[in-house]
Amino acid sequence: MTDTSMDMTSETGEAGFRDFVALLKPRVMSLVVFTAFVGLMVAPVPVHPMVVFTSVLFIAIGGGASGALNMWWDADIDAVMKRTQSRPIPSGKVTTGEAYAIGMTLSAISVIMLGLAANWVAAGLLAFTIFFYVVIYTMWLKRWTPQNIVIGGAAGAFPPMIGWAAATGSISVESVLMFMITFMWTPPHFWALALFVKSDYDKAKVPMLTVTHGRKATRTHILIYTLLLAPVAIGAGFTSIGGPLYLVLALGMNLWFVKGAVDIWRRDDAQSDADSHKVERKFFKLSLIYLFLHFGALLLEATLRPFGLGGW
Template sequence: MQEASLDESAAVPVEAGLGDYFALLKPRVMSLVVFTALVGMLAAPVPVHPYIAFVATLCIAVGAGASGALNMWWDSDIDTKMRRTRSRPIPQGRVRPEEALGLGLALSGFAVVLLWLATNLLSAALLAFTIFFYSVIYSMILKRRTPQNIVIGGAAGAFPPMIGWAVATGGVSLESVLLFALVFMWTPPHFWALALFVKTDYGDAGVPMLTETHGRPATRVQVFAYTLPLVAVSLGIAFTSLGGWLYLAVALALDVWFLAGAWAIFRRSEAQAEADSYATEKRVFMVSLWYLFGHFGAILAQSVLTQWGLAQWGGF
């Protein structure tokens, strides 16, 4: 009787909670998207009404969450095979794939239309393209077909600061393109550092990450190689209207920190990495997060000081 009751209880489907649906939106990724978009909006030369800024930020956050839900719907088959994704709501059976699809589509439409009505057509079009790029170009086409998945697909995460800039100005400028380039160039070394220490996850799922297609030594080379143009973009921003003494000082410190980590990854062998359980790779991955948040935080702080006439080129 006890065994029968255990079997019956195991057959009962797990009921999804609000937290499961929220997890579909990839809140950690959403937080990065919201922050970079908000900085692009506030650092733009045209002031935005606080209410409009709030609505625009909400729309961008919802659009990012919609992309996450659509990605989890499409990747539900391979998420069950990867250790870092198998605890997500769909692989655990708490949410059905079609529910994630419906949620993603509904939120996409809501976010794009509301952003259009609240701000302008360009920002809404950029948000719509970002959702399409992440859900279709990256998730459906690139991710399972080419080791360039992260390189090209990184554009999806690079659009939010450009969207924020477009909310404020209604256009695109050199500054917003450089903000895009900063995130775009940051994405490959950030994810490849992760790929080095998650070991066989991507291979088990059949995802052609660079570590699987070209080998781990080649990935180490690419982490360092992509960090060099990333540093160039970082320093280039300092000499635009976004730049100043404060931004340059912070950018230089972060560039040296990340470049040193990328060089350490480049010099290490797999035997060395195995010996200390990939301690350096894990550290550089965390450094990469601080690197991006630090740059955008410095841009925001520089913008405030510039409005006060401080810490500019030609100022103190």
Template sequence: MTDATNQTQTYEAQMGDYFALMKPRVMQLVVFTALVGLLVAPVGVNPFIGFVAILCIAVGAGASGALNMWWDADIDAVMKRTAKRPIPSGAVQPGEALGIGLALSGFAIVLLFLATNALAAGLLAFTIFFYAVVYSMWLKRSTPQNIVIGGAAGAFPPMIGWAVATGSVSIESVLMFMLIFMWTPPHFWALALFVKSDYGDAGVPMLTETHGRTVTRKHIIAYCVPLVGVALWLGFTSIGGPFYLLVALALNIWFLKGCYDIWQRTDADSEADNHAVEKHTFKVSLYYLFGHFGALMVEALFRANGLTAWAGW
């Protein structure tokens, strides 16, 4: 930790400062995908138990964010994008963030275990450990593939939701995991291509910094192609269906076209139009993930009302 992480508080921390530690924007995606994993499972869950489970997953995600901010406070203070976060800004002390992260982790894991089952609680515990230790403390500062391997932490929520309902892991939950896991690199790297990053100054080996933008463009298309296969495969499982496949087909053509266009561009092309294609593809990537999980939820509603149009599905 650098001296930047030990700034003297200039005012008493507010509730909003502590909430910001939990990365609420990331938490939204976690809650949504976990909820879908819970709802598409073939076993029904008592609504109150379901609410408690999603709350625990959200709190666990928040705990991971707090632990990440505690560990990364030194590099957050260096980068313009993160300099106003609670710790480098002096609103919250590092020790407070660590204490909050650990306390929330314990609360979420124990309560999920008591309310549901050991597998769901174990997956949540591993997710927090993976994000806080494997990604934040090791991968992020040691390899340009950090976002690839570390992306697993964000891919576990639907698997946890499925485990809450079924107490098991299945091909359906694994494919939901793989959908997010394979989506994360092209999504993040599309953003990295047009954001003026200061990761280099902070000593973080992001791919755009270590290998350049041309290599990053090749990696984007390399991950997007198998992502299409995973997304379509999910449509032929017990939680898929004709509606999902139609949505997935449209979204994958749209996203693959954007990734292909990025691959074909040069730095000069990007500078000439102010990274228009990269910015557009990044926006498409947001619709892509929410669209797939939203379509899975619609399929679950169809099945619940006996409306599945796929004979023998």
């Protein structure tokens, strides 16, 4: 971070409750909560409702802590990018010092309490996730390589694995597959966003693939990762957490997702931004539905399994 950015955010207005909530990136936190909950519920062991609640709560707090530390470090580029200028720090409502203190405090609380509420394997995974997102992705990869979102996406893929570990105290093929679905989904999801906010990354000098290699290469990468994602997502249907309902949905959604990626790949840079961005925005929205439905189907299989209706 630059001295300029620190000076710019050293003075703060009256921060309200909403500003501190926004510091925790609630939209990202909602994805963390949902996938972690699914990871807990599909595990092959009974888990007490209180353990489920406390585990998901502290995983969510850990995700929020990561968001606060991300905003603390990225205050300088958030102030430049149009879509992030209204965040609590660049808008002057929360200081960088406050964000750092909140992030570090919540990180410690979430890890310790998850260890006490569930087990230390889950707590260790949560601690590593926070470290990976803040240090490996935010401080290093994001400003260094166009593969930032590929490698850094691992941080957002850990919650279902943490949820599974909270229930079982272990890591398994099934939890790794849930990790891989989110991990392989992240690049096409974020690159679609980067295609229609390319000017933001240009201004902030963030080496997103759209900036370093251009839109054509980014579209090709979206298609490649979508094709790699499909067998992983479909393959989960043949494991103990899958079943016929999941498999039917996975087949349909991945055909739809691949078609969306092909539509983006066919786009020509000579076309107007308005035309191009329409397709890219559509694919970005589809990607949100994609992940929700896959994990929702896994949850449905687990819910129906005790009645002999889910699973194989």
